[in-house]
Structures are given as structure tokens and as C-alpha cells.
Amino acid sequence: MSENSSHSHDAHALPDPHDFGHTVPYPVYLKVFVSLLVLTVITVVISRFDFGEFNLVVAMLIASIKALLVALFFMHLKFENKIVWLYAGVPLFLLGVMLIGIFIDNPYRMGDRQPSRTTEHIAPKYNGSSH
């Protein structure tokens, strides 16, 4: 875990700007912005074709590329130290844990999803089988 060890120096002298965050040249910002727009158009166009359940995967893939672009360049994540990377990634990991934790529960749950309200209508076998 690399740290900026707080080297003490005379408080009155101006701190060296390079100790602060990175500056990103303008053309990089422009390229990132344009590619974001292009990706948006792509994701809309692709959604026209039906890939069955791959729709979701494709859409999420494109969205993730766009998200990475914004995070790495616009948010300067590329030049941050490892601790910030860790705390940027952990919430996504926890989202994954939450989804997996809940989805290993769902498909195997017993019984159908929407029986009507009262038992009268639930199990036909019980319904008014008075002889």
C-alpha cells in the first residue's frame, strides 16, 4: 500500500504542485468524450437486434466500458494510488455478492410465485370437493 508519507517541509514555502493530482491533457478528455457518445449510439443501435438473454450482457458490457472510461480519465482513477482503487472496486464486488447471494435463493424456491389470495383458490384438490 504505497503512501504519500507526509514529508514535513516549511509551511510557508509553496508546496510543489506535482505532489498533487495528475493533470490530463485536453485532447485525452476530448477523445474520451467522443468515444462515450459513440458508445451510447452503439448501445442504442444494438438494442434494436434481439439476442435473447444476451441483450442484458451486451448492454451491461457497453455500459461498463463507458463507466470505466469516465472513471479512469474523467475521475483521474488512473493516477490514484492503490487504496483508492480498492475502495472504488469494493462496492461493485459487494453488488456482485448481493446479487449472487439473492439469486442462488430465487430459482430454487418452492412453489409458484403468485397463488391467489386465499387457500380456497390455491389448491384445486381442496376446492369444494364436498361429496
Add this chain to the structure above:
Amino acid sequence: MSSVAQHGTTDFGSMDTAPEHRAPPHVHHMDAVTAYHAAKLGMWLFLATEILLFAVLFTAFAIFKWYYFAEFHAASKELNWKLGMFNTAVLLFSSFTAALAVDAAQHGQNRKVVKNLFISIACGGIFLIVKAIEYGAKYSHGMFIGGEHFHQFSNFLSIYYCLTGLHALHVVIGMIVLFWASTKAMRRMYSPVYYTPVELGALYWHLVDLIWIYLFPLLYLIG
């Protein structure tokens, strides 16, 4: 988010010295470099909590999409994807200008910072207006909360309003934060050694944009 970035009283030099030569505001128990990196780490931690807030809603969205696949499929046809796409472009552009604002602040060009931030705030406003139009359209179709047709897509609309409502709230907060950061630029406070507020504001704004990048395909496109 003023509470996140820590500043003592701004007792640096007189107004006329060029921005690059001014020392950053004195933080009473840390030197400027540590204060900057501390603020950055603190902001990323706060972004982590925001992502987790939306993670809960995305999980709920996934669950209900799995339960009511047909209803979600039909309901997402109701949404106007053209408006959605326009909104996405607006937010991407506002993210772009927010990044430029940070870049300007890093070079001490306070006037440019104000210009860029105001463009971002304006884009946020446009986004909210378009959102209001969409909500209005739903209201007229009776599909707003409590409307007579609400029950038709009640499960989709419940999650839809939660997601877009919370996101819109975060857009408003983001606009306030950017405005707060621009007030400091108006007072020509930013310099290569001090631009933390605008960077934190821009980080928050980029997060709001990030969330919309995922919301747009999930709600509008995957029909």
C-alpha cells in the same frame, strides 16, 4: 459536500497575486499535500457508499425483472428511449465539462472553471427538465404513483420511480455541490496547489453520470 473538504479560514495572500503563487488555505493540523490526498480518499469512500445505495436498487430491479419478466418487457416499451438517449448525451457532456473545470482549476484559470461548472450545472438542469417531461407524460397516462393505470405496470413502475427518483435527487445535490465549488472559483481561490473543492464536486458529478450510464440501458433499452 463542503463538510468533506476541510479548510481553515482562507488566509492566503491578497487577491491580486496570480493564482499560481498563492499558498493553499491553511489546514490546522495537516500540510497541504496530506490534506489533498486525505480529501480525495475521503471522497472516494463517500462515492463507495453512494454506489452501494444504488446497488440495493439495482438488486431489487434485477429481482423484480426476474419475477415479472413479461410486465417489465411490456412496460419498458412505454418509455421514450429517444428522450433517454438525449438525457444520456446531456449528462455525458456535463461530465466532460466538469472534467475540463478540474483541468482549468489545476492550472489556476478560475474564470474558465466558473464557465465549465456553469455549463455542467445547466446540463444538469436540462436533464431534470427532460425527466420532468417524462414524468409528466406518465402522469397524463395515469401511470404516475396513485394513477388509475398505475396498477397495470405497478411492479415495474415502483422500481422505475425509485431508481429515477433517487438519481434525480442526486443530480440536484450534484448541481448544488458544483455551484458551491464555482463560488470559490469566483473568488479566484484555485491554483495548481489548491483545487480540492472543484475536484470533489466533479467526482460526485461523474458518479451521478456513471449511475445514469447503467440506468439508461437497463430501463429504456432492454425491452
Add this chain to the structure above:
Amino acid sequence: MDKQDMNEGQSVFNLSYLKQPKGLWSWLVTLDHKRIALLYLSALIVFFFLGGVFALLMRLELAHVGKQMIDPDTYNILFTLHGVIMIFLFIVPGIPAVLGNFCLPLMLGAKDVAFPRLNLFSYYIYVAGAIMAIIGLSNPADTGWTFYAPYSVRTSTGVIMMTAAAFVLGFSSILTGLNFIVTIHRMRAPGLTWFRLPVFVWGIYATSVIQVLATPVVGMSLVLLIVERMFGLGIFDPKLGGDPVLFQHLFWFYSHPVVYIMVLPAFGIVGEVIPVFSRKPLFGYKMVVFSSVGIAAIGFFVWAHHMFVAGISDPSAKIFSIVTFAVAVPTAIKVFNWVSTMYRGSISLTTPMLYAMAFVFLFLIAGTTGVYLATLAVDVFYHDTYFVVAHFHYTIQGGAVIGLIMGLHYWFPKISGKHYNTIVANIAWALIMIGFNLTFLPQFVLGMEGMPRRYYDYPAEFQNLHTISTVGAFINGVGYMMALINLFVTFVWGKRFAEANPYEAIGLEWRAPSPPPTENFDQQPIVNHGPYDYGRVALH
């Protein structure tokens, strides 16, 4: 304490953070982490007392079969308020907000936390949440602190105010955690590398990570509950198309890690106290640190062991049961390491050491009863019975509350600059031990006999155990009152001043005077050795 020490102690006292700067306003808008710690402590003790009173009222009602003095609705409100107050208002802020705030900067050799104003802002969010909870007392909820849907969506009682209060309190917890993580990363003294950090700092770090990463999830689920109650959006209520089990998933995703928020700082304090009073380095420092971080990490994967019978699928229950056992191992490692620290030490049974040994005993019971509940087939029987009530009281009260009391006694000379009366403190310790075990051991037996929890009335065969438990609860209450009053009286009127390092402990916080001035250290302390170098004779 001869005359010369007396006024020398008095002069240090007058220069300390307690006296400079003067005036109530300086306390209310202080940025000093030590004062904020005391502000938190005063609020916490009030709510600990309030929650305790509700508990004693419940115990009185449960003493005998049938209606004693309150009707079922009031009883349901009582156990809800006891839960909400004790968890959200007392123990979750608990050790991190009081001892974390006070000791963390001192232990790191820093002047203050990373964001002092955010620290004060967190306190006032806590106060806002507390006020909302008090307003909520006017129409209290009767859903239990778990707010399970669909009952919490349909009941007419004040669920919205109580959940809103919990949401606001969650933010205070998030911001405190955020503050501590940045402080530990960015403000360590020169030479204080990660593996020279005291175990308490590691405990606070692991706790803060959970606070930051788990609290937003419950915040959002409570907001969804409020939105569902207000606008009828069908998220959790099956009548509107929602899924009540989803609420349980989201709720327990936070509420299991929160038990580690409560107990990890207490583990840290035990790791501080035992080496000092055994005059021996902490046994297996690295293993204790890795198990703290390990517990915090694994804590996020095991939440559904609270839901084994809640209607989740069988494969899911099996997976969560197996993963839950992964948490038991690090806890066991910690206990072994604490006890091994005492081997061939020079042990002095001061009050904090007594609490530490009590902690080991109580937490052994807590840990082993946790194994019952993690075992799938056995949990089907024990779920939602008094066995679970006893288990989590052993972990929370036996763990976190005893940890808080131990920390208060251990750092009391540093906090107040005075020595408390050890005889009264030890008597209080004995009363707490007797009362606590007398209250909750019978409840294990009640659980084994199959008595469900949250029962206002019960079949007659459970009668005697409930009466014993009620008697124990009152002794327990008296014990805590005695311990806290003893500390309070000494804090305000005590005369025996403490020197900077009364226990000759190794730790940066003992290099500052007691009580320390606002700036903690006059010059930046430098660290060049591990946190527990007590043993004089190096074996190898």
C-alpha cells in the same frame, strides 16, 4: 500522592482539553476529537439507561405467566424500542464513536482526525437521529427492530419515524467510519508502519470499513420501506406484488456485518488490555490482526444464516451455513491468542484486566452458541427461540458492552486525568458478571425447551426460568449503574490525579499527558518499535 504531585496533576489538568477552551459553546462546536468523544459518551449513556429501563420493564412482565402490568401492544412496543435504542442509538456508535474518537488520533500520534468538522457534523447527525427517535416515541412502532415486511408496511404504528431515525443515524455511522479510515491511512506518526499499529487501531479500521460499506444498504432498504408505506409502491408487500424475503435479504446484508461493527472494537480493546497487565507482548500479533480483517471481510458473505427458515431455497441455506463456519475460525484464533498472552506473564488483576478475563469467558459462550445457530439442522429448531436471544446478548452485551466498559476503565486516567475507586469498580464488575449470567444462561435453557422469542405470554412450563432471568436482569442493571456512576463521580469530583503513563504501557497515547491538551502532543512522536515490546528478557 504527595502535595507536590497533587498540584502538579492539577496544573496538567487545568491545561488539558477539558479546561481549555472554556464555556459550553466551546464544547458544542468543538473540533477536538476528545471533546466530541465525550459528547457522544454522554448521549450514549442516556440511551443505554433508557434501553435498559425498557428491558427491565419487559423482564418484569415476563416474570410470571399471564398479564402482569402491561398489555400485548405495549410489550411489543417495548421490545421494539429496546432493540432500536440499544442497537442504533447505543452500541453501533458505541466503542467507535467514544473510544475510537478519543484514542485513535492519540494512538496514531496525530493532532486530530482527518476531517474534524466532518467529525462534529457526524455527531450532530447522530443528535438529529436521536431527536427523531425520541419524537418516534410518541407513536412508537411495534414491529421489532428488524421492521420485517409486510407487517411493518401494514401496521398503523409509527414505523416511518423510527425507520427515518435509523436512516439518519446510519449516516452518522458512515461518516465516522469514513473519517477513521482516512485518518488511519493518512495521519500515522513517522515510523508507524501498518504492522506497528496497536490492535485497537486495527479493530477500528476493520469496523470503519464495515460501517462505510454495509450501512448504506440498510439505509436504502429502510428508505424503500418508507416509500412503500407512503406511496404504495409494491416492493416488499406481497399484496402489492413485492417480496418480503427480499427485505430480509437487504436488511441482514447490513445487520450481520453490524454485529461485527459492535464486537471488533471490543476485540481490539482486549488486545490492548491483556498485554499491558500481563507485561507480555500480544501473542501472535499478526494472526490477531489478520483475524480481525478476516472477520470483517467474511462478515459480508454470511447474512442469510439469519434466514435459514425464512423460506429461502435449500441450496442457498446450505451454502450460507458452510460459509458462516468460516467466521467461527478467526474468532477462535483470537481467543487462543489472548489467553496465550498471559502465559508466563506478570499479571496484575486491575479492573480492566478483570473485564478482559470476563470478556474471554463470555465470548467463549457467545462463540460456541453461535456454532449451534450456524449448523443448519440445529438452527431449524433454534431459530427465533430464546436461544437466539441469549446468544446475541452474549455477543453484544457480553462482547461489545463489556468491551466498552473495559475500555472506559482502561483509558479513564487518560480521559479524565484521575484514578477511579478500584474497590467500587470491582464490586460493580462482580455484580455485572453475576447478573448477566443469571439473566441469560436460563434463556439458553428456555431456547432449548423451544420457547419462541418476542412472546408476551408463554405456556406455564417456562415459568421458573423466566423468574430467575428477571432477577438476574435487575442485578445486571444495578451492576452497570454502579460501574458508570463510579466513573462519573470520579470524573467530576475525583482528586487522585493520574500521571501520563499509570500502567507503564507502550503506546503513543500514553506519551501524551493525562488528560492531554487539545493538541495532544507538544512535538510529533516518532515510533521505532512494535506496539507490545513488554518482555524485558528476549528469549532468542
Add this chain to the structure above:
Amino acid sequence: MFRFLPEQASNHAAKVDWLNNLITDISVACIVAICGAMLYFAFRYRKQGNSDQETPHIEGSNFLEIVWTAFPTLVCVYVAYYGVVYFADMREVPNEELEVMAEGQKWKWDFKYSNGKKTTGELVVPVGKPIKVLMTSTDVLHSFFIPAMRVKADVIPERYTYVYFEPLKTGDYHIFCTEYCGTEHSGMRARLKVVSEAEFNRWLEDDSDLLRLSRLKPADIGAELYVKSGCNACHSLDGSRLVGPSFLKLYNSAREFADGSKIDKADENYIKESVINPNAKVVKGFSPNLMPSFDGQLNADQIGAIIEFIKTLDGSSKAIVSGGTTSSNVDRAKLSPKERGELLYKEKICISCHSLDGSKVIGPSFKGLWERSGKLVGGGSYKADADYIKRSILEPQAEVVEGYPPAMPSYQGQLSDDEIGDIIEFIKSVK
């Protein structure tokens, strides 16, 4: 030692208890060992005098760490394995099981057998046969727990869950609700009666009341429900005004409501809505929040039957209300005062506002009323002796018990003194 689990009455019990006792023995051994070591260290290495003795600088030992990582891991793996295996046995339902339908509802359990037989609060099962209880809830979460059978499962609205067990011994066992569900959560108990197979089959076939119900026309079932559900307490059949509007000529009549809105035909939907959500449309001149909602207590068929019954009240023929409240051919002289009081309790429809089981309907319950004292609305207190009850029957508005609405009509002139005496005798008997 520490063997406190209830009797082993199901096929799961032996396995669960073995695992439970295994964990108990290991835990007790560990606690005694570790605490013993701690106390021994504390005593053996106590600080003598006021200066510390030499202490070795031991930082740790990798060997020991490995040992006390491996040992708990082994125990955990062993216990976890059996936990999962025995759980799988609990959930594996053999296919020739007897299936019973259970319905959890705020504060009672209803059971229904495959031949349509229904019971409330009592589950009767044969010994030795695998039983599967298929459960759902009509309102909030509940949980079906039979300690002696070591089974438990939450009961969730809009979904099924099940428990499977095989009773080994006949006898009566507790059934608890273990998921908090409101005021009477602790009262939501039922009885599991395990009987021999022969007796179970006989009990299952004896359905005298079921037969009768199936031959009646819906309107007759509606008439019976009119009494059993207590509608007769507030809605008369002869046009007279009790607490609520009379049912006479109600169907398709014009109605004006308290909020000024009007409907010109009181049709089926209006009646159904008023049964489920009475406060939605309160008729002008009647007070709201008095009629309890029957949502969950009356299902769609039953409400349909009541509507059919109301349709017959068009004033053409005198309503014959079966279920024996008005005409009674019983010779009253032969009855004891208490029995006469009980008959009056039903005839004068006290039944619909005053329950006998302690639950609050509209008026205070008769259970334990005799000699009870308490507070009255607007201050003052009462002691339920003979003349207090008499005063309350003749002019009920004078003394209204705190927490209850002033909704009781006066019985002045409808009850003679000795009839009131009989009622008092009956009230004394309701413990």
C-alpha cells in the same frame, strides 16, 4: 449434561439431538479448558509484590497458531457437514406423504385436509406416517414451529412453504408461531394431536357439519354467516336501525354517503367493498370506524353467499334466519338460569359485540368480566357487579368502559328483570 431439548417425537429429533449434544459437549470442553488455562495463568503468574517479575519476550509461535486454526476448522467442517446432511433429510419429502394445508392468519392457524375437512387451532395427524404441512399466510409473516418434531418454517403470504416430519409417538404437542406477527403473536398457538391411524381415519370421515353446509343454498349459507360473523349485531333484517344500516331492501337501493357522494344502486361491488373496507363508503348518519374489516376472515365464496342472502331481503317474505336465534322451541323452564342466560346471550345478539374468549370485538369481552373493575370514559371507575351490569344493559351510554366506542343500543323494555338476572348468571360463568 445440558440436555434440555423437548421429547424426541419425530424422525428428525434423534439426528438433531445427536448433533446438538455433540456441539454442546465440544463447546463445554473448550470453555472449561480455555477458561481453566486463563485462571491458572492468572493465578500462577500473578504479580508478586509491587514490581513486575521478568517476563519472556514471546511474540508468538507458528506451530501453536497452526494447531488452533486446524482444530476449530476440523470441528467446524465436521459439524457443518452433518448440519447440511440432516437438513437435507428434513426437507426430502417421501412421496407417499399425507398432505395437510395450513393457513396462518393473524393470530390463528387453520388446517384443511384433502377431503375438505377444516379445523382451527388443532392439527390432527396419524402416527408413523410422513406428514407434509403445506403452508401459506393470508396477511403477514408467521412461522410454523413444532418443538417436539424439531421442524420450523416461515409462512409467507402469496407463497407456499412446507414442513415435513414423521411423528413417532401419539400425544399432544405445542405448535408455536415464531415469526413476530402483531398483538397476539404469543397467543397464536395451536395443538398437534398425534393419534393412531384408525382413529385418524374415523376422525377424518366424521364430517357432519360439512355435509350439511354443502347441501344448503348460498343464501342459506349467507343467513348462517349473517349470525356466525356477527352481522346481526349491527344490521337488522326488519328495517330497524341498530349500529349499522338495516339489510332490509338494501340490494340495489340508492345510498348517500357521509362525504356527500351518492350511488343509485347498492350492487354486489358496493356490498363486497363495504365488507372488506367498511370505511371506504360510510352511509350518511352512521359513524365510521365501527365496523371491523372482514378482509381475511370471509373469503370470496362466503361474501358471495352473504350477498345472495341480502338479495332475498326485498321485504316480500319474512326472513327465516337458520342457526336458531329467533325461533327456539326449547322449553325455557327446564333450563338453568345460566343456560337461559346463554340462550339470551345469542338471541339478543350480545354475541356480536361481546366475545367470550377475551378478544376485543366492539364491546368488552365477557370473559372475566364478573367482579372486574376498571376506568370509564371521562373519568370515574366501575366494578362489574350485578347492578352495574343491569345499568349497562338498560342505559349503556351512561357508563362506557374506557377504550370502547359508545355503540351499544339500550335494551330498555326488551329484557325482563329475571331475563337480565339469567344473563348475569351466564356472565358469572364465563371465566
